[in-house]
Amino acid sequence: MAIKDKIKEIIIQELDLADLHPQDIQDDDLLFGDKFGLDSIDAVELVFQVKANFGVEIRNMKEGRPALQSVNALAAFIEKRLAA
Numbered sequence: 001m002a003i004k005d006k007i008k009e010i011i012i013q014e015l016d017l018a019d020l021h022p023q024d025i026q027d028d029d030l031l032f033g034d035k036f037g038l039d040s041i042d043a044v045e046l047v048f049q050v051k052a053n054f055g056v057e058i059r060n061m062k063e064g065r066p067a068l069q070s071v072n073a074l075a076a077f078i079e080k081r082l083a084a
Helices: 003-014 040-054 061-067 071-083
Strands: none
Touching: 003 040, 003 071, 040 071, 061 071
16 A cells, blocks of 8 residues: 555544545645544554654654645655655
8 A cells, every 4th residue: 555545544544534534635735624524632642653664753843844744745755754
């Protein structure tokens, strides 16, 4: 499964967005804000899920804030870490 598809699956399943489908989440959609209703607790869960599913750790807010902006941003962050 492609990284972006896996991220979308994680967002839907682990952040309790059961009324959404992967195709409802565009790669450049802002993850936090009005569209999906995600908050800081969801951010913590997403950080945990990134580590559990990809083995990539988001260590602090300085790297986490830009990485969690969108599916594209998170996928690029994960790919960069996996390549290092």
